[in-house]
Amino acid sequence: MTPQPGSPVNKASIKEERVAKRAKKLEEYHRQQKRSKRNRQIGIIAGSVAAVAIIALLVATFAFAPKAANYAGGGAGDASTIDGVQTFSNTTSHIETAVTFEQTPPAGGPHSAAWLNCGVYDQVVPNENAVHSLEHGALWVTYDPSISDAELDTLKTKLPSTYVILSPYDDLPAPIVLSGWNSQLQIDSADDTRIAEFFTEFWKSTNVPENGSPCSGAIDAPGKVS
Known part of the structure; x- marks a missing residue:
């Protein structure tokens, strides 16, 4: 106060x-x-x-x-060991123009001088670059865009971590097609046991024109996921 x-x-x-x-x-x-x-x-x-x-x-x-599948690789590419495998006699050369390939999807033939970096793509990739990757011993796994997400997820679990390209492809003759250099297998389901057989025999095969060449360090196509 x-x-x-x-x-x-x-x-x-x-x-x-x-x-x-x-x-x-x-x-x-x-x-x-x-x-x-x-x-x-x-x-x-x-x-x-x-x-x-x-x-x-x-x-x-x-x-x-998902863990990458494990395959030994380095097989001789003997198609007689797997039921349903088709083989071809495509020749190899590097060109700078578009190519009309003998197979759908291609399994060899004249192609771009730049290979496609291996990996998972969610868009259609250029044939000419993917075929060059086949020449190096990679495998190209193509699928019909209409297959379910669950089927695609199952398919991814069957793939190794390197030397493989996964991409959608329009107008395929089967829901899933596995392609190596001059070899191809059409299948209906990602659960088909022949997927593992095909990879065991043809993945990083010694029977390709440029065995041991890289599958990275070249070009990515649009839509590369991993």
Whole structure:
């Protein structure tokens, strides 16, 4: 209380007022400290939950990601070991013009000087570049765009991690066609056991014009997924 002019100063009242102000400030300070501590705790808990969620997501990603199939490779490309495999006698040369191929999809013949980088594509890729990859020992797995997502997912589990091209292809003679250099297999389902047989015999085959040449370091076509 502020003393009125001419009134005697009550020192006790002034002291009590100061004590009350200090107590109020101290109380406010403690409230602020508690709020800050509570906010820090909430932040730590939220950060921990987020970190755990991220770790769980990474673990799930690796745990449930499709694993590449494992094949020995380096076979001689003997078609007689697999029922239904067709073989051809395409010759090889590098040209700079469009090509009318003998097979659908192509399984060899004149082709571009640039090979197609192996991988998974969700768009149709150029024949001339994909055929060059076949010349290096890669396999080209083509599928009718109308097959189901589940069928496509199953097909992906049958593929190795390298030296393979997966892409859609219009007007295929079968739902799925596997092509190597001068070899081809038409199948109706991704569950067909001959997929593994074909890869075992023709993947990275020694019986191709440019055995051991790379399937990367050249060109990507539009629609490359991985």
